[in-house]
Amino acid sequence: MPLSPEQQAEIDAERAAPRETLRATAPGMERHLYTAIPVLDHGFVRVVDYMGDDAAICQAARVSYGRGTKSVSNDEGLIRYLMRHWHSTPFEMCEIKLHVKLPIFVARQWIRHRTANVNEYSARYSILDREFYVPEPEHLAAQSALNHQGRGETLSGAEADRVLRILRDDAGSAYDHYAEMISTEGQQGLARELARMNLPANIYTQWYWKVDLHNLLHFLRLRADTHAQYEIRVYADAICDLVRDWVPAAYAAFEDYRLGGAQLSGKGMDCIRRMLKGEAVTQESSGMSKGEWREFQALLDGPSA
Amino acid sequence: MPLSPEQQAEIDAERAAPRETLRATAPGMERHLYTAIPVLDHGFVRVVDYMGDDAAICQAARVSYGRGTKSVSNDEGLIRYLMRHWHSTPFEMCEIKLHVKLPIFVARQWIRHRTANVNEYSARYSILDREFYVPEPEHLAAQSALNHQGRGETLSGAEADRVLRILRDDAGSAYDHYAEMISTEGQQGLARELARMNLPANIYTQWYWKVDLHNLLHFLRLRADTHAQYEIRVYADAICDLVRDWVPAAYAAFEDYRLGGAQLSGKGMDCIRRMLKGEAVTQESSGMSKGEWREFQALLDGPSA
Amino acid sequence: MPLSPEQQAEIDAERAAPRETLRATAPGMERHLYTAIPVLDHGFVRVVDYMGDDAAICQAARVSYGRGTKSVSNDEGLIRYLMRHWHSTPFEMCEIKLHVKLPIFVARQWIRHRTANVNEYSARYSILDREFYVPEPEHLAAQSALNHQGRGETLSGAEADRVLRILRDDAGSAYDHYAEMISTEGQQGLARELARMNLPANIYTQWYWKVDLHNLLHFLRLRADTHAQYEIRVYADAICDLVRDWVPAAYAAFEDYRLGGAQLSGKGMDCIRRMLKGEAVTQESSGMSKGEWREFQALLDGPSA
Amino acid sequence: MPLSPEQQAEIDAERAAPRETLRATAPGMERHLYTAIPVLDHGFVRVVDYMGDDAAICQAARVSYGRGTKSVSNDEGLIRYLMRHWHSTPFEMCEIKLHVKLPIFVARQWIRHRTANVNEYSARYSILDREFYVPEPEHLAAQSALNHQGRGETLSGAEADRVLRILRDDAGSAYDHYAEMISTEGQQGLARELARMNLPANIYTQWYWKVDLHNLLHFLRLRADTHAQYEIRVYADAICDLVRDWVPAAYAAFEDYRLGGAQLSGKGMDCIRRMLKGEAVTQESSGMSKGEWREFQALLDGPSA
Incomplete structure (x- = not known):
């Protein structure tokens, strides 16, 4: 259960108070705002804010004064043209801000996409929660024999049990020791910035992640791909669903030209x-x-x- | 007069239709949305969209679930702390999208700030308008004798008249020839992408420019400075007024720590x-x-x- | 003639003094160092420095301690694999620094590629030379009737003559007035930062441009393309020749997978x-x-x- | 002992074979090339390549054809001027490529500096070594009572012993289980990309990190600061020593204007x-x-x- 009652109350408060704005709004995205979409066993993705919509892409491409009198079908044609010909700047005119909770080993892959803004929960300053990713049995895969960085068949039987027990026990024990080291009960208490080094890579962290649509689509193309590690792909899949509701025409073009397309030599x-x-x-x-x-x-x- | 009646009508249409949103809104910025703020003789700055407000800076710094129950004075203290200690990522969580009309020689200085998204009006594709920057007599300055890249006293008398006449005549004549070369009346008509090379650097162009608050403040610090060229400084000054109304606490901290402060060796x-x-x-x-x-x-x- | 005797002497002095280094060197690139490759009527491209070679791409991909004992054919296979699967970071480990002289309207297209470092000759500080791009008659193209941002047939006869005369006369006259305005003979002399606004977009500027190989290949893919404007494509073509000699395996993979390949929907x-x-x-x-x-x-x- | 005999042999081979180049060389840096400078208990910093020197900064600032006939003292004055007036682009014309071995919790701080190129050793593809950071007793600090993200006094006595024992035991046990899970002896063997999640944040990773001098100095300013966590500050200190030998004039200006200076409000x-x-x-x-x-x-x- 990723959210505490207090956190849910804060989200509910945000959703209860619509405001008036003159900015472009995307009705499909307003429905998702602030709601935590569950990912993995304790993670989530939450849309905190967004800027722009399909029309804003066209407005920027045309450097126009208003929303334009062009029809929706003209906008779709323009968006397909821009995507087909690798025009990236109009897509950069849309922006999204997400709150993500994710295991550290996933965060380390994610952060390799550098063209984004990030504020991460600080384990120098604060104490991390006792929450660890442990795979569902069906995602407990063996090393691929063919592909050095891929997965093979699902583990079964005693081996699967042993792995799950190790992951759970080691995480619990590492966290117990973390808590013990920083405790100030009857001792000085180790600095948080040091104690965190004892925690394993499946502990959850959280961050605010803000990115423009062009760079987001690039991220999704690589991370929603079948070659991506399952544990980051489920985040990418969840974000794909958000983007489809936010900028339907841009997402449809992306599906056709990038996700469903191919680069041939x-x-x-x-x-x-x-x-x-x-x-x-x-x-x-x-x-x-x-x-x-x-x-x-x-x-x-x-x-x- | 920078805007045509049609352009003004498009802006008015945008301002006439408030929408409901669950996102953070900044009332001070809503007042400015879409309105063209005149700069120089034919230029302007228009806010097309924005993301975030002062509270959003704190929300990201705290990686919190809601807007927080913290008081406004706590938020101000946190923002001052973040600014004083060069924490840049929370300020990157706010974003602004501007439509700017500006002379090409100003655009060439502006674009040197690379951490922004830009869509410029294309002179390969479209025909530029007959609008040129000609300085007001009081901004017609002599070369500084002390500073290689500065201005000295204002030109006066016959010299000033001669300069103004040259600037006006050459621009007009260059534009006449541009129009003549691309004309298809009784001739093939030169390609636009070639004809534009005849136009001087004081012709106006326009672009959509999108940037996060941290990088915007860096731009303003350099370009609202007294050492910046007057013709870009007036744009920076206009944007400063917008930012003050958008994120008042962040702007006040910026004024104290950056604009009014000093870096000592x-x-x-x-x-x-x-x-x-x-x-x-x-x-x-x-x-x-x-x-x-x-x-x-x-x-x-x-x-x- | 793009280089003065003094400039050529400076280049010759650089080429006359080989130094010892322990760094990776690329013999194919050493041959080109500092030499000005002519482009258009007064422009050029000069390699000022470079970092890395084909082996350095593989070394980074393997995070290895030395140059590796792998054979050249292994390196080629790895480079092709990296290019095919869009691994960008190993190619970012090579870097090149160019000195380029180019017309301002070309510089304005070029600078839209933001992921690079640039130092441009300052017309606020210095006086620009009297050098303008005027197309060869065979590159004087009409506007395409089909493609809004393309060229059609070559202009001919009286129309071509008229265009060339306009381009030459307007540039000369604009420069005369520029020189007249900044002159301090018997007058104060207009500030350089203002006088430059009278100069047309075909005047030459120069800059140092430094970029990593991944971003350079992206630039070349867009600008060596047949849809790119001729005047920037000739620069891209000249740089392609340099890259082929610098990192032959990476360039061959780029030719097969990018230049010669296709993105299908x-x-x-x-x-x-x-x-x-x-x-x-x-x-x-x-x-x-x-x-x-x-x-x-x-x-x-x-x-x- | 951070390097194996094989790794040391690869480094020795690199250092044994000087090559001729026409590029700028920095004698102070040639001495350091490839040598692993020890940091923490198992980490190091190695210079793999560099581009430019003090003169290259001035050459770019002047957009000159050769190395210039200006004296060294002129170069120093120009570099001080550029640093004092926040001119960043000339410093971007120098570049450095480092091979760094560092604990993962340090790597996670480091990577927040996004303007750099990184190739990290892949724990999806390869097996990590059994090497963990365990602090020296004198760096085992208590949480600061005043500063939420700082350290207080050094732990002593039984508490210190207990912390060290926990860190050592948990790391060893986590690694044993990691090895056990990926083993294919008598079982399928868990995928490496999954097994790594059991490893704690003090395990060592390595990467190639390439950055320009401007962004490197920004990194050093924040990470060589007394407020930075000790475990990253020792890396920054080691790199400061390298930069001082590479570009002595730029480093001296950096020390005076940034490290030793102050930003006043x-x-x-x-x-x-x-x-x-x-x-x-x-x-x-x-x-x-x-x-x-x-x-x-x-x-x-x-x-x-």
């Missing part, structure tokens, strides 16, 4: 042209390495294959 | 300590160069001197 | 799959707009078509 | 002016809060007080 395009002329191209005649050819075949087979 | 601090003990420090005994000593004296004399 | 991939199964897909059955379908057909036809 | 400057005229200013008459006044007094007392 010169060699790949050449193979396709030869295949369409009836040639039976093989890996040998393609000029690709075995790894590239395998990825190319997977693309031609399509997502359902 | 180790040598400068050492001199002050010796002076406060009664020593009569001279340039020779200060360890400073002549230029540094002159700037140091000006600081001790204060802004009114 | 989900709809496009779906069409290809149907076509390969023998279906005769039309624009109507593709789900694409007419514009998208035209671009898709051009991709399938290939670059030679 | 408008209120602070006003107090100093009044004090120099003989007024006995108190906290009440200063307009400052108690916290500000305490910090202001500390500045006037100076670093030795």
